[in-house]
Amino acid sequence: MKxxxxxxQGQSLVMTPQLQQAIKLLQLSNQELTEFVEAEIERNPLLNKAEENDGGNGETDSSSKNDQLSLDDSSGLGEAREQLDAPGEDVYEPGTGSDAAMPAGNSGPSAKADWSGVGGNSSGEDFDYTANLSSEVSLHEHLHTQLNFxxxxxxxxxxAARLIDETDDSGYMRGELEDIAEALxxxxxxxxxVLEVCQGFDPTGVMARSIPECLSLQLKERGRYDPAMQAMVENLxxxxxxxxxxxxxxxxxxxEDLLDMMSELRQLSPKPGSGFSSDASVAVTPDVFVRELPNGTFAVELNSDNLPRVLMDKAYYAEVTALPMREKEKEFISECAASATWLVKSLDQRARTILKVASEIVRQQDAFFAHGVAHLRPLNLKQVADAIEMHESTVSRVxxxxxxxxxxxxxxxxYFFSAAIPATGGGEAHSAEAVRYRIKQLIDGEDADDVLSDDQIVxxxxxxxxxxxxxxxxKYRESLHIPSSVQRRRINRASA
Known part of the structure; x- marks a missing residue:
């Protein structure tokens, strides 16, 4: 040994902080991205939120046109841009032109999406997600109010307050009494x-520890918890x-009495807390719009209302850098400028990458958009990644x-990615989701006196x-929460 x-000589991939940020932005949801951008604006004095009349292009008026960096500005990226655009990286280099609309049924390599600019709500209406926020009283607030009296x-x-805190939104007390007693x-x-007192709160059945206990509380309140009903509840x-x-x-x-008891049981609520609002949640907003054009093709557009609009204030940057500063101050303002430039470009690339992936999904699944779920094709990440020359991990994040x-x-x-079910005779494979839909159609259309078994469905x-x-x-039938043929026969006899 010496x-x-x-x-x-060797090659290695260096994940710079800027590259890590660009990759991270790809997988963020709308809400997470908005929160991230807000935090960056608070941290970075060179970043500003664009006004609505900016149109997301960084130009508020002609006087400020040269002082602000827009989403289309390609200057000042330096080494970080080179790393992001290096061959083999799983980040999309956006194109510069518009793509033609794709025809329905065209799955050839020349079929492309209709580019209507970065954004563009096809409906022309503003979506106000705040209107979908719940303003009702939550279950916990309702229970705490009753606790005061x-x-x-x-x-x-x-x-009691601890027991209420251990109650979920469905109305069930999920804590262990021994653990709560030890903690307090x-x-x-x-x-x-104390739990017995709380179980007398409104709504009836709240703070039960199981479904049988929940139903028992409701039956006791109705005066219907006799031995026969108790036996039914214990054998759900x-x-x-x-x-x-x-x-x-x-x-x-x-x-006859049994059917009456089952009918009465169905009138009870297995989730007593469902009538109350949970924590305020934002309704899901689309990132992409797909609309059918008069000629039967499909246009793919980004939801511009969903994209954060940020600008780098280059005028303020020039003003600050002209002042005498210490070395640490120079380093700070340089880091802020680089971070702001990179964030603007990363947001632009994120938007274009989402549009490119969504456009390829629409191209691959054009039969679904034209004819419905029964025509959904089998599709995986690799097929989309190869078609648009990206890495599978990028498609997965997007x-x-x-x-x-x-x-x-x-x-x-x-949703559009589905496993392949082979076809008989070596034909074109079927999408697992389409097969699942066909199974549901067969069962929904079966005769009450001629229930289809799994073998018959095969x-x-x-x-x-x-x-x-x-x-x-x-397996597919169970995933659809459809009972077996034996259970369906019993249900049909009971309802006859």
Whole structure:
């Protein structure tokens, strides 16, 4: 063993902070991106929020045109821009022109999306997401209000407040009584007594620890918690299976009484807290709009109202740099300028990357937009990545928490990626989502006296050219929350 000096040549990818930020911006949702940009504006004195009349292009008027950096400004990127645009990187280098509208059914390489500028709400109407925020009283507020009039001692009020905090939005108390008693230094029996008081709060059934307890509280309030009903509540799995024969034996009643009891049970609420607002949440807003043109093609546009508008104030930067400064101050203002320039470019590239990925998804799934979910094609990240010459990880980031508004509804971009189900005879594969939809159609259209078994569904799908196993049909049926054929027969008999 000895020490020596060697010279070696190699290549490595250096993830600079700027490159990490650009990659991070790709996967942020609308709300997360807005929060990130707001934080950057507060931290960086050279960043300003663009006014509405700027149009997102950084030009407020002719006098300030040369003093502000817009989304289309390509100056001042330096080494950081070179790293982002290096070959092999999973970040899109935006094009400069407009793409032609794609025709329905055209899946050739020349089919492209209609570029209507960076943004452009096709409806022409402003979407006010604040109008969708709930202003109602939350369940916790409602329970705490009742606690003020419960007449409990100070110690019991503290226990009750903890129990309310352990209650979820559905109305169930999820905490363990032993843990709560230990944390508050109280007896378990005392905590249980306080819980019993709280379970008398409105709405009836609130702060139960299980579905049977929740239903029992509601039945007791109605004066209907007799031994037969108690037996039914304790055997809800039989109710779910519609096993009427076994349930009648357990409850000790006839079929007619049993059906009346089940009808009464269905009138109860398994989620007593559902009538109250949860924490205020922002409604999902689309990142991309897809609209059908008169000639049958589809135009893909970014939601301009959803894009943060930020500008670098170059006039203020020139004014500050002209003043005498210490070395640390010069370093700070230089870092702010580089950060502001990079953020503006990163936001622009993020928008263009989302548009490019969404456009390719629309091109690949044009049959879905033209004819519906039954025509959804199998699609994976690699197919889209190869088509637009990006890395799979970029496509994965772009499609996370991004939504597309289409004539057929609002969809997450990931919805359009579906596994392939092979076709009989080696034909074109089928989308798993399309097969799942077809299974639902078959079951929805079945006759009450002729319920389809999973094996029969396999035979029908095979006739459509779908090669699928019975266990796969069962898996898809369960994912749709559809009971088995045996359970469906019982349900039909009970409703007959």
């Amino acid at each position: 020490q020596s000096l060697d010279m070696r 419960a007449g409990l001692s100070a110690a019991d009020r503290l226990i 230094g109280a007896d378990v029996a005392n905590v249980e007594a 799995q039989m109710v779910a299976r519609h096993d009427l024969k076994a349930l009648a034996e357990v409850c000790g009643v006839g079929k 499609t996370t928490n991004k939504y597309m508004s289409t004539p057929r509804g609002l969809f997450e971009l990931k 035979e029908i799908l095979t006739g459509y050219g779908v090669e699928i196993a019975r266990r796969t049909v069962a």
